Amino acid sequence: MDSNSRLFAQNGDPAFPKIVLPDIPDLSRIEVYEANGGYSALKKALGMAPEAVTDEVKKSGLRGRGGAAFPTGLKWTFMPKGTEKPKYLAINADESEPGSFKDRQILEYNPHQLVEGILIASYAMGITSAYIYIRGEYYKWMMILQGAIDEAFSRGYIGDNIAGSNYSVNVYVHRGAGAYICGEESGLMESIEGKRGYPRVKPPFPAQNGLWGNPTTINNVETITNVPAIIWNGAEWFSKIGASKHPGTLLFGVSGHVKNPGVFELPSGTLLTEIIYNYAGGVIGDKKIKMVIPGGSSMPPIRGDQLDGVKMDADSLRTVGSAIGTGGVIVMDEDTDLTSVLLRVAKFYWHESCGQCTPCREGTGWIRKILQRICDGGGKTEDLDLLNRIANNIEGNTICALGDAAAWPIKFTIQRFRNELEEEILSKARAKSAA
Template structure:
């Protein structure tokens, strides 16, 4: 199994060990032998897609940056990582920080950027301290700063600590946060490459995305494009949590069967129990049934084909004893709490979802609440400035659609009057917002 980031080399986080094993050779190669455009071309050839959740092609994103030197340009490295079930970027800061730093330097060279910010959630002080130390090491060795490796190329990397808001992982809220403003997402267009930090061209990339770049430059984009699934190549850092015997972060090729990850790498479900539900890519992704888990491969196209998505590759496994209503309350509470409040459907709707789910859990639900929950979800989805609304809506909508009986059994049997029947029917078929 190919390892690109979490290599099994002792002390790989130390700069000398990293250098002894080919570290910073990609930077040397790029600065001395390649033009910035050639670096971007190689990344395009690799077909690397962003690891922050949206799977956008990285090389293509880099080409959106204007070439001129009339304005400052910025790179924002997204290490906010605040979604429940996602914990893989921290592993890179801990196990292979220099490969990430080298990736940032290559991105800056390719796009003519002189300043990169690494945005890390403030509570993650352990990883902030690690990265700060590693950046200083790289500065001392002349890999960052002025006239890098005597080539005339100069660039700086700074850490920016977030204040602990999930919304600040959204790229435009992240930029507002760096600017010292409230973390509200911006309306797009204009996109960051045209109008980003302080109105200047900006690219935002996830930490894992950037950590892949040095090996792409060392081995060539074609080499990378042949690893795993052709349409979504490379490896992914799967952060597996929940009811498995060996939770943790596993670097595996895209296209690895999900059941293999659970049974072979993670030692199976705890207590030898059966699987009830698995969330494949962080808490916002539509969940999978046991039948889907048995056959799906872990790459974006395979998951899309069954109505889900790879997201952050944060896999949450739930066994047969899991109370899905309680799970959904936890997830809904998270999004309700983290909604920034800018868009009405998200600000109000996340609270409605939470309150209805609690009502069902307390045995006070009505059978029509299930369709009402789906209806409210669908009225949040696609109607907000950023995708936090979708992230709040999808788990509710799809857990109820796929596991309806789990919810029905908590609802007291009530005589279904013709009025209720009509309401359920109209909710199921209506596109109109529900008026309570």
């Protein structure tokens, strides 16, 4: 890659690097990607020992962008070495959490950097088959991705002896059929195996017992798209961007009552208010904010009057009782009817519960019914305690984290907006009796 390369954050203001979504027109075409230095990081990685590649990712501090912010390099070290078994990489492009639409941008505008990241990750872990699990509704993005894979194959980056090395790897796209549960990593693997997407009991974890019983690493699209830049620029470069314990840029997908919704790539630790007001244009009609969900619909909400100083990285959000999730920021203005929001969210989790665990299967249905009754004017303020009890009985009592995802919006909205919810319940009940 020459020094004029615009890929891998060499472009623009170094204080605001664009690592995964650089401003380069037509980057999804391989000629453009290569002309800007694309696939050089792969060549560099192939000249390193696989362990050195993993070590670089570990030292960079990269953490997963799929929700749990788990350290990526550490996850890669869980893959067994010296095994006769085939090892697999599964890339999670299911992106079905309401409020999350950031991976789609990578698939549309920078698919080759994802492919390059997959090849580097596969080499680091001794993997010879990688699957990209993409949500069924993403047909357009599946076609773009498949086009990029075909191009990379035709240029010798995928297949046998890639880029002139003695390493061989294949990359396959697997389409989902529209189920949120298949974004959960073990549900995803069941689905790739052609089975119903029922999450598996853990342990054993995927690195021991993943796809077809073989060692498997699952990583999110955005996570892996960071890898070529880390290998090219080095771990130290990456570790100095943004929040020190959760470094790099994050894709913030902002939706709801904002003037300029969209996906913004910014350093981790950027102020939430800066994202809302400077990038997403502020609130429509310049109204006040009642509630913000910072990381996709399952994350605990923050009150509009408590946004000052909130930084968008995993550790900072934990200190204010929330979580970074997928960086999907949902903004709700002062006129938002919170019981209707909760009902909408509850319907989603009830519909998407796979039904395997009783607390989730039954609890999500009860929550939905109670919220429906409240919205129809038949609620009592004590219903909030009932909802809280049901949410507490789901949380932590299920095989996978869909249970927590269903419980948290209910539990934390009640905890943080009790007065507002009580007022809504009473006013809906009054409206019904006056009708």
